[in-house]
Amino acid sequence: DVACGPGFLTRQFASVAREVVGIDVTNKFLAMATAAAKQDGLSNLSFQHGDVNELPFEAASFDIVCCRAAFHHFPQPQRVLSEMARVLKPGGTLAIADLIVSEDTAKADYHNKMEVLVDPSHARALPLSAFQTLLANAGLKVLRISESQLTNNMEDWIAHGAPTESVAEEIRALVRAAISNDLTDLNVRVEDGKIRLTHKLALLVAVKNV
Numbered sequence: 272d273v274a275c276g277p278g279f280l281t282r283q284f285a286s287v288a289r290e291v292v293g294i295d296v297t298n299k300f301l302a303m304a305t306a307a308a309k310q311d312g313l314s315n316l317s318f319q320h321g322d323v324n325e326l327p328f329e330a331a332s333f334d335i336v337c338c339r340a341a342f343h344h345f346p347q348p349q350r351v352l353s354e355m356a357r358v359l360k361p362g363g364t365l366a367i368a369d370l371i372v373s374e375d376t377a378k379a380d381y382h383n384k385m386e387v388l389v390d391p392s393h394a395r396a397l398p399l400s401a402f403q404t405l406l407a408n409a410g411l412k413v414l415r416i417s418e419s420q421l422t423n424n425m426e427d428w429i430a431h432g433a434p435t436e437s438v439a440e441e442i443r444a445l446v447r448a449a450i451s452n453d454l455t456d457l458n459v460r461v462e463d464g465k466i467r468l469t470h471k472l473a474l475l476v477a478v479k480n481v
Contacts, residue, residue, distance in 0.1 A: 273323050273355055274341035278304025281316055284335070291316040292333075294326065323351045328358045335359075337366040343386070343396040349405055356409040361481045365411055368474045371418075372396045373456035381445070382455045388442045389432035399473050411477040418473050425466040 272281040275293030277300050284291045285308070293316065295301055301318045308316055321327045324347060336355045345351045352367075359365055370386075372379040379398060386393040397405075399416070406413055425446050429439050446466060449459040457468040 273338040276300045280339045285313045285316040293318045294321045326354045326358050330357050331360045332358045335364045339368045342369040344392055344394055346394045352405045352409045359479045361479055363479050365477045370396045371399050371471050371473045374398045378456045385445050402475055406477050410480055413477045415476040420469050422469045
């Protein structure tokens with residue numbers, strides 16, 4: 272589980288796999304993940320500190336390699352994906368779940384500008400076509416793509432990144448500007464007196480060519 276964070280997905284895999292490894296660069300998340308696994312009584316998983324750009328594993332080490340809700344934090348997504356493919360066994364499965372942006376470059380840029388203001392650790396969210404290209408470049412064949420949506424009200428979405436009030440107001444201005452004009456492909460609208468926006472998510476499952 273690449274960029275495993277607090278280990279939500281890692282622990283899910285532990286219920287069905289023989290052995291699971293989560294890796295992340297943030298010690299705080301690793302401590303949370305280790306504590307949660309201990310509380311759940313899971314003994315078939317471990318968490319390691321490491322750089323996703325240079326995974327500390329031998330080639331062809333894993334049957335499944337996954338990454339959830341993290342690719343938009345990677346400045347070099349192709350490098351990370353190449354590392355994921357390297358440690359995956361031939362015929363193994365690779366899965367990525369992440370936020371996606373519009374195929375329209377201007378809308379994608381506007382969307383990413385807002386995301387960076389909400390959370391400065393955001394690098395760039397990608398359109399679905401870019402993920403398909405990344406996978407092909409890494410020698411992987413896409414087996415399945417599924418899309419979903421996540422709706423938040425504006426204030427809750429802003430709060431999760433805890434920006435300063437001045438930055439929060441800048442974000443609000445950008446969001447309000449997108450209500451009458453489709454600037455983001457986030458379906459920004461007013462419902463029940465609140466501004467709401469809907470993010471698009473994608474799950475891509477691929478196989479490493481034998």
